Amino acid sequence: xxxxxxxxxAGVSITTVSRVLNNPEMVSEKTKNKVLxxxxxxxxxxxxxxxxxxxxxxxxxxxxxxxxxxxxYMEITKGVEKIARQxxxxxxxxxxxxxxxxxxxxxxxxxxxxxxxxxxxxxxIDRKQFDRLKSRDVPFVFIGKTGFMEEANTVCTNNxxxxxxxxxxxxxxxxxxxxxxxxxxxxxxxxxxxxxCKRALQKHGLPLPDSNILHADNTPENGYIAFSKLLxxxxxxxxxxxxxxxxxxxxxxxxxxxxxxxxxxxxxGFDDLKVGAVIEPKLTTVTKPxxxxxxxxxxxxxxxxxxxxxxxxxxxxxLQSRLKIRKSCGNKERLKEIW
Amino acid sequence: xxxxxxxxxAGVSITTVSRVLNNPEMVSEKTKNKVLxxxxxxxxxxxxxxxxxxxxxxxxxxxxxxxxxxxxYMEITKGVEKIARQxxxxxxxxxxxxxxxxxxxxxxxxxxxxxxxxxxxxxxIDRKQFDRLKSRDVPFVFIGKTGFMEEANTVCTNNxxxxxxxxxxxxxxxxxxxxxxxxxxxxxxxxxxxxxCKRALQKHGLPLPDSNILHADNTPENGYIAFSKLLxxxxxxxxxxxxxxxxxxxxxxxxxxxxxxxxxxxxxGFDDLKVGAVIEPKLTTVTKPxxxxxxxxxxxxxxxxxxxxxxxxxxxxxLQSRLKIRKSCGNKERLKEIW
DNA sequence: CTGAAAGCGCTAACAC
DNA sequence: GTGTTAGCGCTTTCAG
Numbered sequence: 001x002x003x004x005x006x007x008x009x010a011g012v013s014i015t016t017v018s019r020v021l022n023n024p025e026m027v028s029e030k031t032k033n034k035v036l037x038x039x040x041x042x043x044x045x046x047x048x049x050x051x052x053x054x055x056x057x058x059x060x061x062x063x064x065x066x067x068x069x070x071x072x073y074m075e076i077t078k079g080v081e082k083i084a085r086q087x088x089x090x091x092x093x094x095x096x097x098x099x100x101x102x103x104x105x106x107x108x109x110x111x112x113x114x115x116x117x118x119x120x121x122x123x124x125i126d127r128k129q130f131d132r133l134k135s136r137d138v139p140f141v142f143i144g145k146t147g148f149m150e151e152a153n154t155v156c157t158n159n160x161x162x163x164x165x166x167x168x169x170x171x172x173x174x175x176x177x178x179x180x181x182x183x184x185x186x187x188x189x190x191x192x193x194x195x196x197c198k199r200a201l202q203k204h205g206l207p208l209p210d211s212n213i214l215h216a217d218n219t220p221e222n223g224y225i226a227f228s229k230l231l232x233x234x235x236x237x238x239x240x241x242x243x244x245x246x247x248x249x250x251x252x253x254x255x256x257x258x259x260x261x262x263x264x265x266x267x268x269g270f271d272d273l274k275v276g277a278v279i280e281p282k283l284t285t286v287t288k289p290x291x292x293x294x295x296x297x298x299x300x301x302x303x304x305x306x307x308x309x310x311x312x313x314x315x316x317x318x319l320q321s322r323l324k325i326r327k328s329c330g331n332k333e334r335l336k337e338i339w
Numbered sequence: 340x341x342x343x344x345x346x347x348x349a350g351v352s353i354t355t356v357s358r359v360l361n362n363p364e365m366v367s368e369k370t371k372n373k374v375l376x377x378x379x380x381x382x383x384x385x386x387x388x389x390x391x392x393x394x395x396x397x398x399x400x401x402x403x404x405x406x407x408x409x410x411x412y413m414e415i416t417k418g419v420e421k422i423a424r425q426x427x428x429x430x431x432x433x434x435x436x437x438x439x440x441x442x443x444x445x446x447x448x449x450x451x452x453x454x455x456x457x458x459x460x461x462x463x464i465d466r467k468q469f470d471r472l473k474s475r476d477v478p479f480v481f482i483g484k485t486g487f488m489e490e491a492n493t494v495c496t497n498n499x500x501x502x503x504x505x506x507x508x509x510x511x512x513x514x515x516x517x518x519x520x521x522x523x524x525x526x527x528x529x530x531x532x533x534x535x536c537k538r539a540l541q542k543h544g545l546p547l548p549d550s551n552i553l554h555a556d557n558t559p560e561n562g563y564i565a566f567s568k569l570l571x572x573x574x575x576x577x578x579x580x581x582x583x584x585x586x587x588x589x590x591x592x593x594x595x596x597x598x599x600x601x602x603x604x605x606x607x608g609f610d611d612l613k614v615g616a617v618i619e620p621k622l623t624t625v626t627k628p629x630x631x632x633x634x635x636x637x638x639x640x641x642x643x644x645x646x647x648x649x650x651x652x653x654x655x656x657x658l659q660s661r662l663k664i665r666k667s668c669g670n671k672e673r674l675k676e677i678w
Numbered sequence: 679c680t681g682a683a684a685g686c687g688c689t690a691a692c693a694c
Numbered sequence: 695g696t697g698t699t700a701g702c703g704c705t706t707t708c709a710g
Contacts, residue, residue, distance in 0.1 A: 002687055049397075275614045279619075
């Protein structure tokens with residue numbers, strides 16, 4: 001079923017049918033109604049491909065995230081979706097599983113699909129892929145830091161100063177032997193968090209022996225194991241900064257099993273996952289503006305697509321994460337908090 | 340940049356260029372290489388729309404889920420993605436927020452985009468919308484029960500018997516006054532869970548007063564509130580079946596605050612969210628085969644798309660959920676379990 | 679093995 | 695207000 005059939009049944013030319021769809025104000029009420037009726041009868045839907053063969057925009061944007069099961073990424077996605085909906089756009093969502101090859105793959109597939117734009121979250125993109133992407137002539141926005149901040153629109157958050165604030169807080173509450181558990185992915189986030197931690201420690205002249213820095217995959221199980229290792233150290237840390245809530249959940253588990261209290265070993269997570277407010281002791285953590293990051297990236301992207309903003313003047317927008325203090329750091333005065 | 344330019348630069352006809360792309364075996368090595376080189380130089384990508392104007396398949400499928408922030412739905416999505424990748428297909432993911440209007444909206448948008456197929460998760464679709472969908476001539480598969488099981492391919496799980504098993508287990512461990520907290524969405528899942536609970540209770544001649552059935556939105560906070568209400572009842576329940584882990588987390592929180600043990604009030608959740616293994620007491624729950632449901636639905640859909648299976652002989656595939664017993668039901672012999 | 683030419687279904691000048 | 699017609703970039707007969 002195509003425009004021709006509709007035109008025939010309605011006794012008009014295909015142009016008129018096309019106009020009913022695209023410029024209804026150019027068609028008389030009478031003809032319009034006739035055509036609409038026929039369309040309805042025939043259950044006609046214009047062929048999307050024929051349509052976009054002429055028009056440039058496709059109303060589809062691509063979105064790359066490392067993992068669909070991580071709350072933060074899905075919050076970002078929700079933010080993008082909010083904006084995309086306003087712009088009448090759909091999102092092709094691709095999950096790279098933190099695999100650079102899959103990332104490359106998806107970038108190729110997506111740009112070939114003539115999407116209007118692309119949002120890449122925590123990309124592990126290298127120079128070569130970046131140049132390839134640029135040459136594709138598809139507007140894109142990065143979420144999370146990359147090595148190409150000068151050359152590409154980027155929305156990110158202050159992982160470094162947020163981590164610094166967290167460790168600063170630990171120090172202020174009297175902790176002296178602070179350990180750090182980093183996640184293996186994404187690289188840049190963890191690098192920044194470590195930088196922030198170091199800055200706070202240095203400022204107060206506190207040491208950070210290498211043995212106090214652990215790396216783990218981002219699961220509760222690995223958090224549990226890493227935390228166990230720290231507890232077994234000759235000199236037990238009195239506080240642990242853990243780069244993700246997910247790992248911190250495992251740590252809290254171990255803390256409880258070892259019959260330790262936050263006063264003995266404080267735990268700080270990162271991400272502000274919902275469940276952190278439900279476990280005991282409730283997790284002190286860093287809230288990231290994920291949803292807003294998604295919206296911001298979406299707006300930025302559509303500004304470029306709609307040429308309201310030049311693509312050759314890349315912006316970096318930094319949204320603020322901030323510390324959310326709960327019981328896992330042992331503040332006795334906060335014991336009454338519910339959420 | 341189009342096929343014509345490539346043809347000119349390579350000194351061949353556009354037909355040859357097209358063949359290099361689609362039927363390389365029909366072109367001599369020499370010409371092929373020449374063309375490929377030019378393509379590379381010009382960074383040529385065939386126009387996706389022109390291409391699919393002739394070909395029927397678009398290699399995009401749509402996927403509707405109620406909420407991108409719920410682990411189960413994203414696990415399903417991951418399963419679908421797995422299959423889609425094998426079939427070289429992308430997924431347009433749309434989140435309906437449990438809003439039937441958004442669902443209708445998205446179905447319209449997606450089918451207009453000439454997708455190859457559509458997977459609808461926990462749809463709240465009514466007769467009218469269902470007929471509209473069918474008339475669109477886009478293959479589709481439902482995940483989760485609907486009122487159209489006889490007419491549409493469906494992948495679902497045994498919510499009823501799984502809930503029955505859970506309650507049966509509670510009864511076997513000596514519980515007599517069992518309460519139920521249901522989630523407001525999705526309707527059919529909760530209906531089935533209730534049915535299962537009732538069946539188990541009935542079998543053992545146990546009563547289920549209406550006051551023992553609560554409904555809540557699917558958040559820890561609402562689980563907390565619902566559970567608090569139950570604790571405040573004149574006769575306190577000795578076990579609570581909660582329709583989702585998310586709500587159960589709030590319940591466990593309240594349980595701890597009230598200084599009650601699972602031996603006094605047992606708690607069973609549903610979904611097997613990861614964090615359930617980390618909270619204390621660890622949550623007894625029902626594991627759903629979400630990932631496999633996604634894969635199964637994906638395979639079913641592609642069978643129809645590739646016409647390996649007729650669209651007019653709808654199948655219903657039921658995958659099995661099963662009980663996962665942990666400490667929140669007070670089994671003392673299981674106290675040593677770690678995960 | 680290669681090329682010319684006819685469309686795919688639609689939009690957008692351009693005429694009337 | 696409406697119709698005619700020339701493409702959009704590609705695939706695919708059909709001829710060579």
